[in-house]
Amino acid sequence: MRRRAIGQILLLAAGLAVLTVISAGSVYLVNRAREDARWVVRTVENENQISFTQLQLRRAESAQRGFVLTLQPNFQTDFEEAASQIPPALTRLSELTSDNPTQKRVLDQMIPLSHQRIEEFRKTIELARTQRLNDAAQIVREDVGRAAMNHIYDLAGEMRAEEDRLFVLRTTNADRSQTLAASMTGIGSGLVVVLAGISIFLVRRSSRARDQAEALLRDNNINLEATVDERTADLREANDEIQRFAYIVSHDLRSPLVNIMGFTSELEELRGDIFKRIAALARAGTSTPLVPDNATDSAEPVLEGTDKQLSEEFTEALGFIKSSIGKMDRLISAILNLTREGRREFQPVRIDTRELIEGIVATVAHQAAEADAQIRIEPLPNIVSDRLALEQIFSNLIDNALKYLKDGVPGDILIRGRTKLGFAIFDVSDNGRGIDPKDHQRIFDLFRRAGTQDKPGQGIGLAHVRALVRRLGGTMSVASELHTGSTFTITLPINWTFSNRNKAS
Amino acid sequence: MSKPVTIIMIEDDEGHARLIERNIRRSGVNNEILPFTNGTDAVNYLFGSDGTGLNHKGEALLILLDLNLPDMTGIDILRRVKDNKYLKATPVVVLTTTDDSHEIKRCYELGCNVYITKPVNYESFANAIRQLGLFFSVIQVPAAAT
Numbered sequence: 001m002r003r004r005a006i007g008q009i010l011l012l013a014a015g016l017a018v019l020t021v022i023s024a025g026s027v028y029l030v031n032r033a034r035e036d037a038r039w040v041v042r043t044v045e046n047e048n049q050i051s052f053t054q055l056q057l058r059r060a061e062s063a064q065r066g067f068v069l070t071l072q073p074n075f076q077t078d079f080e081e082a083a084s085q086i087p088p089a090l091t092r093l094s095e096l097t098s099d100n101p102t103q104k105r106v107l108d109q110m111i112p113l114s115h116q117r118i119e120e121f122r123k124t125i126e127l128a129r130t131q132r133l134n135d136a137a138q139i140v141r142e143d144v145g146r147a148a149m150n151h152i153y154d155l156a157g158e159m160r161a162e163e164d165r166l167f168v169l170r171t172t173n174a175d176r177s178q179t180l181a182a183s184m185t186g187i188g189s190g191l192v193v194v195l196a197g198i199s200i201f202l203v204r205r206s207s208r209a210r211d212q213a214e215a216l217l218r219d220n221n222i223n224l225e226a227t228v229d230e231r232t233a234d235l236r237e238a239n240d241e242i243q244r245f246a247y248i249v250s251h252d253l254r255s256p257l258v259n260i261m262g263f264t265s266e267l268e269e270l271r272g273d274i275f276k277r278i279a280a281l282a283r284a285g286t287s288t289p290l291v292p293d294n295a296t297d298s299a300e301p302v303l304e305g306t307d308k309q310l311s312e313e314f315t316e317a318l319g320f321i322k323s324s325i326g327k328m329d330r331l332i333s334a335i336l337n338l339t340r341e342g343r344r345e346f347q348p349v350r351i352d353t354r355e356l357i358e359g360i361v362a363t364v365a366h367q368a369a370e371a372d373a374q375i376r377i378e379p380l381p382n383i384v385s386d387r388l389a390l391e392q393i394f395s396n397l398i399d400n401a402l403k404y405l406k407d408g409v410p411g412d413i414l415i416r417g418r419t420k421l422g423f424a425i426f427d428v429s430d431n432g433r434g435i436d437p438k439d440h441q442r443i444f445d446l447f448r449r450a451g452t453q454d455k456p457g458q459g460i461g462l463a464h465v466r467a468l469v470r471r472l473g474g475t476m477s478v479a480s481e482l483h484t485g486s487t488f489t490i491t492l493p494i495n496w497t498f499s500n501r502n503k504a505s
Numbered sequence: 506m507s508k509p510v511t512i513i514m515i516e517d518d519e520g521h522a523r524l525i526e527r528n529i530r531r532s533g534v535n536n537e538i539l540p541f542t543n544g545t546d547a548v549n550y551l552f553g554s555d556g557t558g559l560n561h562k563g564e565a566l567l568i569l570l571d572l573n574l575p576d577m578t579g580i581d582i583l584r585r586v587k588d589n590k591y592l593k594a595t596p597v598v599v600l601t602t603t604d605d606s607h608e609i610k611r612c613y614e615l616g617c618n619v620y621i622t623k624p625v626n627y628e629s630f631a632n633a634i635r636q637l638g639l640f641f642s643v644i645q646v647p648a649a650a651t
Contacts (some may be wrong), residue, residue: 340605
């Protein structure tokens with residue numbers, strides 16, 4: 001996935017680079033083409049200028065000839081006009097060719113020649129005008145003029161040839177620049193298209209991969225939900241089975257217990273009869289006079305020595321059996337009650353917590369007065385939960401707080417509440433005898449108690465409370481030190497619904 | 506209780522049966538007590554070989570019923586007794602270890618006349634049975650299928 005992302009970024013970068021290169025290249029090549037075109041134009045202009053100069057020279061010459069022949073002033077005017085054009089044309093030409101040493105060299109030869117020719121024409125015209133026609137004809141006839149003129153022609157031809165050569169060269173350059181620009185654009189565009197194609201391919205591939213991954217994820221989710229449902233069902237079943245098991249076991253244990261207890265009591269009755277008989281027999285043996293047969297009398301028989309000891313041992317044994325049975329019965333009842341609680345369906349209702357706790361406090365008011373204890377209730381958050389479960393939780397905790405106060409110290413029990421992140425947190429604090437930290441886990445176990453065992457109880461209350469809190473989707477904890485009091489903290493969801501926990505428990 | 510009333514005691518635990526019988530006798534009830542230790546035998550006796558209960562026509566019966574039986578539940582027997590046209594007027598006393606409120610409610614709904622939980626404490630147990638015996642000695646029992 002990461003590699004693919006890097007690939008796409010690289011691709012985009014490559015595309016950008018190609019576009020940049022194409023743009024820069026195009027700008028450069030267009031500039032070069034324009035430059036080339038300007039050079040081509042320059043060449044044409046040069047040729048023009050050369051031709052123009054040559055033409056003016058020709059005009060000056062023909063005007064000079066015409067004047068020498070006819071002496072008409074028109075020709076002189078023509079000549080002056082043509083001659084006046086030549087120096088600027090030459091200056092212009094030298095300006096234009098200043099970058100080309102070859103042309104410059106040729107032109108350097110041509111300029112004096114041209115000036116010389118114009119001077120010569122002017123001289124002939126002057127001679128002709130002053131009626132010295134022969135001298136003028138003489139000058140014309142001299143081959144010097146023609147040779148100079150031919151020389152100028154040659155030079156001009158040379159220049160034109162040079163310009164032609166440059167023209168071809170520059171045209172080729174311009175063509176090449178344009179071709180280059182065109183091909184560059186073409187190749188670049190092609191590259192961009194190719195890159196775009198690769199991009200599209202990659203995007204499609206990755207989106208296909210994503211679709212597959214999504215489908216897989218969806219399948220997994222469905223599987224996971226199915227698995228969770230299955231597990232939940234299994235757990236629920238296992239839990240139900242444990243509940244049934246506990247119920248049946250405790251129920252079936254009770255039946256033999258009734259027998260044990262019953263026949264023990266019967267034995268006790270028999271014991272009375274037996275020892276009365278023994279006492280009677282003993283008296284008969286010692287022939288005590290005037291003792292009525294008291295075997296059926298309700299009075300305790302008078303026993304002596306080993307008989308008395310036997311009777312006491314008998315009574316002691318029966319007493320242990322009966323107290324053990326009583327204890328066992330209480331434990332079995334407790335298990336039964338717990339399993340019954342575990343099977344009860346919870347009903348979420350809106351609960352005015354303060355009212356509920358005030359109700360509990362009212363029921364324990366008598367015990368509180370006896371223990372010289374006050375119960376304070378601070379403002380409490382209201383929650384949605386099971387009313388009976390909540391009543392049991394708080395009444396167990398308040399009962400415990402009242403039950404395990406310190407002797408001789410007025411009790412102070414405080415109930416506080418606050419909310420945090422969808423949970424209501426309740427504290428039940430007392431200033432009682434406290435719990436040794438090593439017993440903090442133990443007190444939540446079924447049938448386990450801690451500290452001085454001077455109060456009646458089976459060790460069920462807190463186990464029950466914790467089971468209820470857990471079923472309500474909450475947690476509970478204790479903070480306590482010996483002799484300084486205890487604080488039980490209960491965290492419950494503010495809005496408990498069936499889905500939270502009940503289904504699973 | 507008039508002399509001919511027969512007490513049918515359906516109780517799988519022989520110890521319980523013995524304790525119950527003893528305490529009923531102690532309360533001065535001398536009626537015949539027929540003990541059954543399983544449901545099948547009791548059903549066979551109650552409804553006869555034809556399963557109609559016709560054989561008890563004209564007899565006065567009182568049934569002491571335990572709910573936890575090895576081969577069936579006492580509830581089944583209760584239902585059958587109360588559905589039978591000859592036996593439906595027979596008083597049924599459920600005497601069991603269960604004190605589950607659902608169970609108690611169900612029994613009364615099915616027509617049981619008295620529901621007693623066997624207390625583990627023997628004094629309470631003996632007391633309960635003796636009072637039941639006293640109760641037996643004063644109640645009127647109709648003859649089956651009148």
